[in-house]
Amino acid sequence: MKIAYSPCPNDTFVFHAWAHGLIPDAPKLEVTYADIDVTNNLATKPNDLDILKISYAALPWVLSEYALLPCGGALGRGCGPLVLTKDEIKGASVLSGRKVAVPSERSTAYLLFRLWAAQNIPGGVGEIIVMPFHEIMPAVRDGIIDAGLVIHEARFTYQQYNLNLLQDLGSWWEEDTNLPIPLGAIIARRSLDLSAITKWIRSSVEYAWANPKDSQEYILCHAQEMSKDVAQAHINLYVNEFTKNLGEEGYEAIFSLLSRAADEGLVPKFDLNALRL
Structure with a gap:
């Protein structure tokens, strides 16, 4: 079974x-x-991947498949950006008409x-530039861009680049909605046995929590020179009860984000019922 996810500590954990191969009865994974x-x-393009980690914001474009x-x-x-x-x-x-880097459109x-x-x-920002997330902070530091939108472990490391926090968008979202922030989603082809895949992923999460030391070498190998402490802080922040089960609060947060974005014309309108299995 082919899967694509990021080398970030929460995904590798x-x-x-x-x-x-530690989950009984689960097929072998070929990881990208x-x-x-x-x-x-x-x-959004023809590919041979069965499972992917994507942004919740990208869901409206892929839910048919x-x-x-x-x-x-x-x-x-x-844990917001x-x-x-x-x-x-x-x-x-101050960002009006300025150049801002983002990790993905x-x-x-x-x-x-x-x-x-x-x-x-007022009037919106100026130019939006898409950059790999690990390149954004150096670009802000070096004056290549006026501001950067950062994710992942940047929450713990931006001070090392002598950068300043203008806005925590997670705090803004939570204050505005009183809901958690939907960041990264796991999707699988509708033609597959989705209940089995869900079971295998949950078993993998449970194994990780029960045996945290087992995954350390794998995590740090892919963590792009991240320190062990930062990698662990990353895991602690992004792997939580919603990772095992979205639950009603999780779905409410996703519905709120995507319905609001659709109303603003930022994503295509779609049937919200398609978000549930």
């Missing part, structure tokens, strides 16, 4: 057991490691940014 912008685009699985993804509180600048500035209006981070910017930046 979740899928370690399955990828290493790819940045979220790559998987968001892969899911793929189903959202109720486990394995990233959704939570206090950040808007960073080189200089310490106050007020979102169909990322949840960018969707949250657009919803926030519509309320807070």
Whole structure:
């Protein structure tokens, strides 16, 4: 079975057991490691992948072929994307007409940014540039761009680049909706046995929690020079009860994000019932 997910610690932690043949009766996995912008685009084109990790924001484009699985993804509180600048500035209006880098045009981070910017930046920002997420902070530091929208472990490391936090979009979303933030989704082809895949992913999550040391070497091997402490902080933040089961609160957060985005014309309108198995 072919799967694509990122080399980030939360994904390698979740899928370690399955990828290493530790889940009874689960088929062997052939893993492709790819940045979220790559998987968001892969899911919309002909490919031979059975399972992918994508942004929740990309779901409206892929639901005819793929189903959202109720486990394995990233959704939570206090884990949202950040808007960073080189200089310490106050007020979102300073970004009016400026150059901003984002990790993917169909990322949840960018969707949250657009919803926030519509309320807070008169006239909107200037140029939007898509960059791999690990290149964004150096570009802000070096003055190549005016601001950067960052995700993942950047929450723990942006101070190392002498950058300043302009806005925590997760905090903005939680205050606005009182709901967790839907970030990364796991999808699988509708033609497959979705209940079995869900079971195998949940078993992989449970194995990871029960045997956290087993996955350390695998995680750090793919963590792009991340320290062990930062990798663990990343896992602690992004792997939580929603990773095992979205539940009603998780689905409500997803419905809220995507219905609001559809109403604003930021994603195609679609049948929200297609989000459930």
